[in-house]
Amino acid sequence: TVMLRRGGVTATMKRLLLPTWAHGRGVFSRMRGVSSSEGLVLGIETSCDDTGAAVVDPVGNILGDALHSQTAVHFRHGGINPYTAQQLHRQNIDSVVQQTLADARINIQDVGAIATTVTPGLGLSLMVGLQYSKSLVRQYNKPFIPVNHMQAHALTIRMIEKVEFPFLVLLISGGHCLICLARDIDDFLLLGKSLDDAPGELLDKAARYLNLRYHPDYQGMGGGQAIEKLAQNGATGVYKFTVPMRQYRNCDFSFSGLKELTRQQILKLHVVHGSDDKSAILPESADIAAALQHTLVIHLMERLQRAMIFCEREGHIEKTQHPKDLVVSGGVASNSYIRNSLGMLCEREGYTLHCPPPQLCTDNGIMIAWAGQEKFQRHTDVITSPEDLDKIDYLPKSTIGACIRDRVELAGVKAPLKVKQLHLDSS
Numbered sequence: 001t002v003m004l005r006r007g008g009v010t011a012t013m014k015r016l017l018l019p020t021w022a023h024g025r026g027v028f029s030r031m032r033g034v035s036s037s038e039g040l041v042l043g044i045e046t047s048c049d050d051t052g053a054a055v056v057d058p059v060g061n062i063l064g065d066a067l068h069s070q071t072a073v074h075f076r077h078g079g080i081n082p083y084t085a086q087q088l089h090r091q092n093i094d095s096v097v098q099q100t101l102a103d104a105r106i107n108i109q110d111v112g113a114i115a116t117t118v119t120p121g122l123g124l125s126l127m128v129g130l131q132y133s134k135s136l137v138r139q140y141n142k143p144f145i146p147v148n149h150m151q152a153h154a155l156t157i158r159m160i161e162k163v164e165f166p167f168l169v170l171l172i173s174g175g176h177c178l179i180c181l182a183r184d185i186d187d188f189l190l191l192g193k194s195l196d197d198a199p200g201e202l203l204d205k206a207a208r209y210l211n212l213r214y215h216p217d218y219q220g221m222g223g224g225q226a227i228e229k230l231a232q233n234g235a236t237g238v239y240k241f242t243v244p245m246r247q248y249r250n251c252d253f254s255f256s257g258l259k260e261l262t263r264q265q266i267l268k269l270h271v272v273h274g275s276d277d278k279s280a281i282l283p284e285s286a287d288i289a290a291a292l293q294h295t296l297v298i299h300l301m302e303r304l305q306r307a308m309i310f311c312e313r314e315g316h317i318e319k320t321q322h323p324k325d326l327v328v329s330g331g332v333a334s335n336s337y338i339r340n341s342l343g344m345l346c347e348r349e350g351y352t353l354h355c356p357p358p359q360l361c362t363d364n365g366i367m368i369a370w371a372g373q374e375k376f377q378r379h380t381d382v383i384t385s386p387e388d389l390d391k392i393d394y395l396p397k398s399t400i401g402a403c404i405r406d407r408v409e410l411a412g413v414k415a416p417l418k419v420k421q422l423h424l425d426s427s
Contacts, residue, residue: 040104041376042111043369044097046129047121047149048175049085051092052365053100055111056373060159064104065366068092080174086124093132100365108140113382115145115372117152119395121175126394137389144383145372146392149363150400152371153329154182157354159370163325166317168351170304170342171400173330173363174200174224177253179307180400181316182327185374186381188401189316191307191408192251199296199332202255202262203227206292209266210285227289228335234286236294236424239265243298250409251307253299262292294424297341298417304342306415308349310408323352334358341424345417 040063045052054065070080070088101107116133118126137144154169166183177194197205204223210230212218218226241261244254269282282288304326311317317324326346332338339355346353360366375381383389 039112039373039376040106040110041145041369041372042097042100042108042114043147043365043367043372044093044114044116044129044133045149045363045365045368046089046093046125047117048125048363049080049088049122050363051089051096051129052363052368053093053097054365054369055100055104055106056159056366056369058373058377060370060373062366062369063106064100064102065364066096066099066103067364068096080122082122082124085122086128089125089128093128096365097132097136108136108142111140111142113143113145113372113376115147115368115375117149117368118146118392119148119398121149121394121396123394123396126396130392130394134389134392138386143376144389144392145375145381146383147368147371147375148398148400149368150176150178151186151188152367153361154180154188154327154400155185155371155374156329156356156360156367157327158374159366160356160360161354163327163354167325167327167354168304168307168311168317170300170326170328170333171330172199172300172328172332172338174198174204174332176330177255178400179251179304181311183316185371185378190399190401190403190405191310192253192303192405193399194253194255196254196256197259199253199255199300200224200330202259202292202296203332205259206262206289209263210288211279211281212285214279215281222331224332224335227293228337230286231289231293231337232286234288234290236290238284238287239291241265241291241295243295243302245299246302248409249306249412249414250405251303251310252405253303255296255299258292258295258299262288293335293337297338297424300338301341301345302415302417305345305349305417306413307408308351309413309415310411313411313413314407324350325354326351327354329356329361331362334361344424 039058040055043054049070051068055063114133114137116129118130150171153171157163166181169180169182171178175198177198179192181189207223207226212226241258244257269284312319328342333355343353
């Protein structure tokens, strides 16, 4: 059963996290029924398999939000089915938006603007959100703000912490993996990206190869969550997987080879056990998950360290800048092992690590509403005329900003990372 979750940021979460979410713009919290609706932005997210909506005010207060998750449906089928995702978006988008408005104790007329994800993502899913949003914009004569999904992930942290430009961003999710430099709300330099799969896709496939969807302990979890939980019971050093792309001095990523190595290792173990039942759960599953997760982390850290050194050498980030900031976001950023490991790298390199709370790392309407707020306040990409609205279309593939990947590779920066120096678990 796919459930509508009222208030993606729960009251319990607010109580636990509110002390650390105070920042220069105010206090990040869920405040229902505020007296003034001036400058409110309704954000709508349908880029993949979650239907999200939220209302955020100019200082970052979340007045209302709701999320319809399809995770359990797609996990049972071993991956996201675009047609199923589109159908579920269509069935639930209106109820998600209406629940958000009810949670905020406002109606659609009180909203100052509507912001919606238009790129990148699954085309069939993006279509639903854009069509629905355009109908609201036309009916209620509201400004429309198109939002780049990846930029929204990068900007979310500014809603809850005082992070100033420029800062580095590592975006790791089920559909994306990139490193960029954020210089302003609409000014990003792409330093590196995945050449094939995304890390979330790698973890999802690994969970499928290990048949975790048949195990009661992992029912209802996404593949990444299942691998993280399983890896807690394993040792990282039992199996050795090759860290990708060490011979290339750039900031690009590759995960397809690691995915294939994992698949081959699992098949070998089925042969060792003489099992014809390919749906069986291997006793070595935890060690495989731990080794895979550990190798993934090293790959991320090596490319990220090179980006840090490059940005300082090229003057994009001053060596004396304090603080030097790294923002890590996207669904895979909710993995605690990855976050802790990246924190060790930041400590070594003189950076401050910023991660949105796990509930805001995955796709949600809050990040779209906040990205819309950033643009609304600066009058950037705000569409007010019907003619301009007609020109807005969804774009399944796009980049986060200007690409300087070739300049990174030409610089030939050596990443001197020594994993043992960071005390990562290698038992």
